[in-house]
Amino acid sequence: MSDQIVIIGAGQAGIQLADSLRREGHEGPVTLIGTEDEAPYQRPPLSKAFLLDQLDESRLPLRPDAFYEQRDIKTRFGMTVTAIDRAHKTVTLDTSETLPYDRLALCLGANVFIPPIPGTDLPHVLALRTLADAKQLKTALASAESVAVIGGGFIGLEVAASARKMGKTVTIIEALDRVMKRAVSEPVSRFFEALHRDHGSTVLLETLTEEITPGGVRLKNGDMIPADLVVMGTGVAPCQELAMASGLHCENGILVDEFARTSDPDIVAIGDCAAHPNYLTGQTLRLESVQNAIDQAKIAAKTLTGTLEPYRAVPWFWSDQFDIKLQMAGLSGGADTSVTRGNKADRSFSIFYFRSGKLIAADSINAPADHMAARRILANDARTLTPEQAADTGFDLKQAF
Ligand SMILES: Cc1cc2nc3c(=O)[nH]c(=O)nc-3n(C[C@H](O)[C@H](O)[C@H](O)COP(=O)(O)OP(=O)(O)OC[C@H]3O[C@@H](n4cnc5c(N)ncnc54)[C@H](O)[C@@H]3O)c2cc1C
Numbered sequence: 001m002s003d004q005i006v007i008i009g010a011g012q013a014g015i016q017l018a019d020s021l022r023r024e025g026h027e028g029p030v031t032l033i034g035t036e037d038e039a040p041y042q043r044p045p046l047s048k049a050f051l052l053d054q055l056d057e058s059r060l061p062l063r064p065d066a067f068y069e070q071r072d073i074k075t076r077f078g079m080t081v082t083a084i085d086r087a088h089k090t091v092t093l094d095t096s097e098t099l100p101y102d103r104l105a106l107c108l109g110a111n112v113f114i115p116p117i118p119g120t121d122l123p124h125v126l127a128l129r130t131l132a133d134a135k136q137l138k139t140a141l142a143s144a145e146s147v148a149v150i151g152g153g154f155i156g157l158e159v160a161a162s163a164r165k166m167g168k169t170v171t172i173i174e175a176l177d178r179v180m181k182r183a184v185s186e187p188v189s190r191f192f193e194a195l196h197r198d199h200g201s202t203v204l205l206e207t208l209t210e211e212i213t214p215g216g217v218r219l220k221n222g223d224m225i226p227a228d229l230v231v232m233g234t235g236v237a238p239c240q241e242l243a244m245a246s247g248l249h250c251e252n253g254i255l256v257d258e259f260a261r262t263s264d265p266d267i268v269a270i271g272d273c274a275a276h277p278n279y280l281t282g283q284t285l286r287l288e289s290v291q292n293a294i295d296q297a298k299i300a301a302k303t304l305t306g307t308l309e310p311y312r313a314v315p316w317f318w319s320d321q322f323d324i325k326l327q328m329a330g331l332s333g334g335a336d337t338s339v340t341r342g343n344k345a346d347r348s349f350s351i352f353y354f355r356s357g358k359l360i361a362a363d364s365i366n367a368p369a370d371h372m373a374a375r376r377i378l379a380n381d382a383r384t385l386t387p388e389q390a391a392d393t394g395f396d397l398k399q400a401f
Pocket of ligand 1: 008010011014034043044045046081109110128130155239242271273287288289291316317319320
């Protein structure tokens, strides 16, 4: 049997899976198909160093050119899979070509979610997901004087910080009562809100957009925010249409088990497009992070090569805004206790979150040692760190792992 593995989606998860399959000893053919013209590249710098011209495009690829030939990975970049025929085990490309598979991996990522606001189709309204988007945004930023960012999530705030660093007039328009609400606790939101204000940006909270016009953004309260560039930082939606059309179970993502298997045992799904049972929270979760894409790919490679190992990696994430690095370990939702380690005024501190006395997460602000310690503590089921120890900067966190 040739055991042909076809990977759809040449992003962070797809390239890691191709790599890990070879490391796990898969000798059969591997084909990596991706819509984008480029070989897989890093997305995180697109809203940060790349936008600010501090990182050249040549530094973005996730693997060197030689990788594909050395590992015998066949590539089909610039091509989109339009259908999966599970009965005949084939995929169809937009070129009308049909490829057979024995096992299939869905690494489809997510698309920018654009809410139904009138005017989002105007030429000065941009969003950021791909390298092509980033290049377009960079060009637009060069000539823009005023920028309105709709959505105060990670990507919106990172773009806002980059635009402000370039000297633009920046207005952040957030519908909720605090920034990054979906991912961080209130003190962290307030810290970043103040950070953006301190750098001269306007942060509007609980503010809804009525429409985007050629001159800017009209708010529901009637105010007009002048802007020659509008950036939609309104989140993403998982790419799951292809999976749904082929009859796979989906619910805010392609549903997988702890081994990355979909409702079809010959198909795995990983990364931003997949919703997995999370061992830390006990809930079905879809994570949008580099860590999740890489660690799930390693698990899926094991599954596809015959070793069932459950996905139990500690989630972690980072965001760079101005001179601040936020690093998050674990998932803080559902915490009943939180303590601060360090001093907020020093702009280097961490918040440790506990539930029923057990550490569940830590958000670190310019405190990388705390972040690394939290990851190691969270990786250990015992998680003996107490809130008192976490709050005491005299306590060496290394003693807790
Ligand atoms: C601007 C930006 C900044 C970010 N910053 C951070 C950060 O600081 N830290 C962090 O942890 N994460 C960050 N992320 C998130 C991180 O990049 C994603 O979580 C990660 O890329 C997910 O990997 P993935 O492989 O699941 O999806 P992707 O990397 O999006 O790859 C999916 C690929 O599949 C392709 N595809 C989809 N459908 C098809 C099809 N039918 N046929 C062929 N190809 C298809 C897509 O075109 C895409 O190239 C950032 C993301 C963006 C956009």
